[in-house]
Amino acid sequence: CQAGTLANHLYSPNIIAVGSSQKDENSYSLGHDDYIGLSMVDRFTYVLLEQLEQISLGSQNTLLTLMKKFHPSRLMSNPQYRFDLWKHRRLPEVLVTDFFGSTVTVETGIPRYPIVGEVLPSLAIQ
Numbered sequence: 001c002q003a004g005t006l007a008n009h010l011y012s013p014n015i016i017a018v019g020s021s022q023k024d025e026n027s028y029s030l031g032h033d034d035y036i037g038l039s040m041v042d043r044f045t046y047v048l049l050e051q052l053e054q055i056s057l058g059s060q061n062t063l064l065t066l067m068k069k070f071h072p073s074r075l076m077s078n079p080q081y082r083f084d085l086w087k088h089r090r091l092p093e094v095l096v097t098d099f100f101g102s103t104v105t106v107e108t109g110i111p112r113y114p115i116v117g118e119v120l121p122s123l124a125i126q
Helices: 003-009 043-052 063-067 094-099
Strands: 017-020 078-082
Touching: 003 017, 003 078, 043 063, 063 094
Parallel strands: none
Antiparallel strands: 017 078
């Protein structure tokens, strides 16, 4: 896997890179469904989701405390971090809810595609 090595090629400002494993390491799954014959989730994603599910709206947990939850013993690999491109705020001050909790309204400028049998006001025959 060596996911952490991907971050070595990033140069955009104000990003934080986290990889589930370092060079010459694998990233492992945490469960297998014998019926469909596939792994269900990787260990890194499982630990991340487990921690995010415990955070509420007013939480004061920081991104740094979240990343400390990625214990190599649980992941069976060593996570790799890259913080040098992050210049926005000091990392210990970044709340998890600030980092992951953004809401954005997206406007594409393209009218939506009509559903079969639906007449949109702009397409109605006068």
